[in-house]
Amino acid sequence: MKKRSLPLRNLARRPVRTALLILLVAFQALAVFGGSLVIFSLRNGLQSLENRLGADIIVIPATARSKVNPESLFLQGTTGYFYMNRDRLEKLENVEGIERISPQLFLASLRASCCSVPVQVIGLEQETDFVVQPWIARSYGRALGLKDVVVGSRVSAAVGESIRIYQENCPVVGKLDATGTGLDTAVYCSMETLAHLLDAARAMGHDLQISGDSAAQVSAVYLKVKDGYDVGKVTDDINVHVRKVEAIQTRNMFSSVSDSLRSVSSVVVWLIAAVWVLALMILLVVFAMMMNERKREFAVFRLLGMSRGQLGGMVRTEAVLCGAAGGLAGIGLALLVILPFSGLIEASLGLPYLMPGAGMIAALGGGTLALCILMSALASLGAAVRLSRVDPGTILREGNG
Amino acid sequence: MTRLTAEGIMKRYFRKAGEANFFEAVGKTDLTLEGGEVTVLMGRSGSGKTTLLHMLGGLLRPTEGRVLLGDTDLYALSDAALSRLRNQRIAVIPQGRSAVETLTVRENILLPGTLYGEAPADMSVAADQWMEALGILPLADSRTRELSGGELRRMAIARALCWKPEVILADEPTGDLDDENTALVLSLLRKTAAEGAAVLIVSHDDAARPGADRAWRMDAGKLIPMDG
Numbered sequence: 018m019k020k021r022s023l024p025l026r027n028l029a030r031r032p033v034r035t036a037l038l039i040l041l042v043a044f045q046a047l048a049v050f051g052g053s054l055v056i057f058s059l060r061n062g063l064q065s066l067e068n069r070l071g072a073d074i075i076v077i078p079a080t081a082r083s084k085v086n087p088e089s090l091f092l093q094g095t096t097g098y099f100y101m102n103r104d105r106l107e108k109l110e111n112v113e114g115i116e117r118i119s120p121q122l123f124l125a126s127l128r129a130s131c132c133s134v135p136v137q138v139i140g141l142e143q144e145t146d147f148v149v150q151p152w153i154a155r156s157y158g159r160a161l162g163l164k165d166v167v168v169g170s171r172v173s174a175a176v177g178e179s180i181r182i183y184q185e186n187c188p189v190v191g192k193l194d195a196t197g198t199g200l201d202t203a204v205y206c207s208m209e210t211l212a213h214l215l216d217a218a219r220a221m222g223h224d225l226q227i228s229g230d231s232a233a234q235v236s237a238v239y240l241k242v243k244d245g246y247d248v249g250k251v252t253d254d255i256n257v258h259v260r261k262v263e264a265i266q267t268r269n270m271f272s273s274v275s276d277s278l279r280s281v282s283s284v285v286v287w288l289i290a291a292v293w294v295l296a297l298m299i300l301l302v303v304f305a306m307m308m309n310e311r312k313r314e315f316a317v318f319r320l321l322g323m324s325r326g327q328l329g330g331m332v333r334t335e336a337v338l339c340g341a342a343g344g345l346a347g348i349g350l351a352l353l354v355i356l357p358f359s360g361l362i363e364a365s366l367g368l369p370y371l372m373p374g375a376g377m378i379a380a381l382g383g384g385t386l387a388l389c390i391l392m393s394a395l396a397s398l399g400a401a402v403r404l405s406r407v408d409p410g411t412i413l414r415e416g417n418g
Numbered sequence: 419m420t421r422l423t424a425e426g427i428m429k430r431y432f433r434k435a436g437e438a439n440f441f442e443a444v445g446k447t448d449l450t451l452e453g454g455e456v457t458v459l460m461g462r463s464g465s466g467k468t469t470l471l472h473m474l475g476g477l478l479r480p481t482e483g484r485v486l487l488g489d490t491d492l493y494a495l496s497d498a499a500l501s502r503l504r505n506q507r508i509a510v511i512p513q514g515r516s517a518v519e520t521l522t523v524r525e526n527i528l529l530p531g532t533l534y535g536e537a538p539a540d541m542s543v544a545a546d547q548w549m550e551a552l553g554i555l556p557l558a559d560s561r562t563r564e565l566s567g568g569e570l571r572r573m574a575i576a577r578a579l580c581w582k583p584e585v586i587l588a589d590e591p592t593g594d595l596d597d598e599n600t601a602l603v604l605s606l607l608r609k610t611a612a613e614g615a616a617v618l619i620v621s622h623d624d625a626a627r628p629g630a631d632r633a634w635r636m637d638a639g640k641l642i643p644m645d646g
Contacts, residue, residue, distance in 0.1 A: 030520045320475075322504045
């Protein structure tokens with residue numbers, strides 16, 4: 018037998034008490050790690066959305082809001098379409114302060130036999146696109162040919178497969194990284210492909226409310242403002258001087274998301290703090306009770322020559338073992354709940370949600386584990402110090418008459 | 419030869435902190451335990467015997483006075499040094515249960531040797547010999563919660579004797595034992611004293627007195643020499 022095996026034996030001897038301690042710490046770890054992971058995923062999602070929509074202003078038809086909320090189209094993957102004549106582009110180009118301009122054309126596929134999946138299909142003007150092209154270039158280095166599509170991360174089609182949109186088989190040539198937003202459920206293609214698909218949809222009898230040639234339509238125009246120009250003023254200028262359009266600052270679009278993110282984060286942080294304080298108080302009480310219950314056992318150790326430091330070390334090791342076991346259990350449980358149900362969490366929060374990478378998750382887990390171990394050690398410290406101040410003789414005399 | 423000396427030690431318990439109202443458990447006491455001798459301390463329950471024994475064993479700091487093991491003042495030592503000295507030179511056999519329930523009987527006996535390093539391999543043989551002598555060898559691998567009061571007491575005695583300490587302070591060592599085991603334990607303690615240890619037996623059992631080199635009686639915290 019070795020002295021260092023004593024803490025483990027002590028824990029094993031009282032399985033109920035040990036399980037209770039581990040459970041408490043696991044609860045703390047679950048709250049901290051799970052809560053942090055949700056907050057990080059939300060921040061990550063917002064950051065990713067801002068990166069992906071690398072435009073300052075989005076211009077949509079003035080009537081678009083009557084059909085679909087543009088924010089839910091970008092953030093939650095709601096499908097929808099609206100069109101305006103391409104001649105709006107020329108008007109926009111004349112607005113002062115515009116550096117880059119690129120149109121997109123939308124089409125919503127259907128949950129019907131004509132289509133593999135109901136998704137938002139987005140046509141890009143490859144010569145001018147500065148929004149999606151950089152991301153497509155990561156997975157597909159060439160220009161998109163007729164009918165070629167690049168799919169968002171959550172579209173269930175792999176590179177090399179085809180998806181059917183309005184009876185047209187479109188080969189998947191690339192798959193984008195996840196953004197945690199509605200953009201992950203979109204399908205991207207060239208403007209020519211989308212005009213082709215629009216014609217196919219109209220040929221099948223779908224009323225897309227387009228007047229004239231599909232190739233002369235655009236759904237949204239993405240604008241980059243020149244350095245030194247005020248984005249708000251340029252937006253106002255567009256809304257005043259270009260008829261039949263609505264210009265939206267992307268920053269404003271995100272501000273509501275940021276506000277929601279802030280309130281969700283603050284609720285989660287308060288929840289974590291409440292759980293932490295409550296669990297810490299229970300831990301302090303449990304350790305105090307435990308020390309009281311074990312004071313004769315500790316007095317025997319002292320009688321046999323164990324110093325206060327050694328006794329404190331033994332108690333601390335027990336607490337650290339409980340903290341480590343509880344921390345690992347809580348982290349594991351949080352991963353079991355959060356990883357498979359991230360889609361559900363995203364849907365219920367209605368916010369962009371993108372899990373951080375493995376490195377970040379590991380760092381969060383490590384931090385949580387360290388915190389759990391530290392808190393357990395601190396919770397045991399007070400009781401151990403109080404106990405070690407009492408003469409073992411006084412404890413041994415109790416109950417001996 | 420080992421000598422444990424108590425110089426003017428006393429123990430007061432204050433009824434309320436900061437108040438002059440106190441209870442004197444042990445009055446000013448001088449006592450010497452010589453190596454090679456058995457000292458018996460008798461007295462009624464509550465007379466202060468156990469308090470005195472704990473002060474002698476470095477377990478309870480006296481309110482006044484000092485305890486010397488040879489030239490070493492126990493209570494002038496740091497806690498770590500006093501703990502180590504207690505581990506290596508003084509064995510206290512306390513009243514009541516003193517087993518670590520996590521461990522088996524054999525592990526309990528070997529425990530003192532593991533607190534400052536690993537117990538020497540031959541100590542396992544010595545532990546078995548002492549268990550054999552005290553009639554508890556068949557229980558060597560049992561958990562201590564399965565043992566009777568008398569068996570636990572013999573385990574505590576084996577744990578004290580196994581490590582050949584210089585001083586043995588036994589508090590009611592025959593308390594839970596039948597006559598046969600009482601005689602056995604007392605003879606083992608006397609034998610250990612004969613080998614050089616200073617042995618103090620605190621008891622209210624008259625059986626402890628025959629064969630003792632010195633005998634004292636404790637009455638209301640006062641130490642009184644007994645005849646013969």
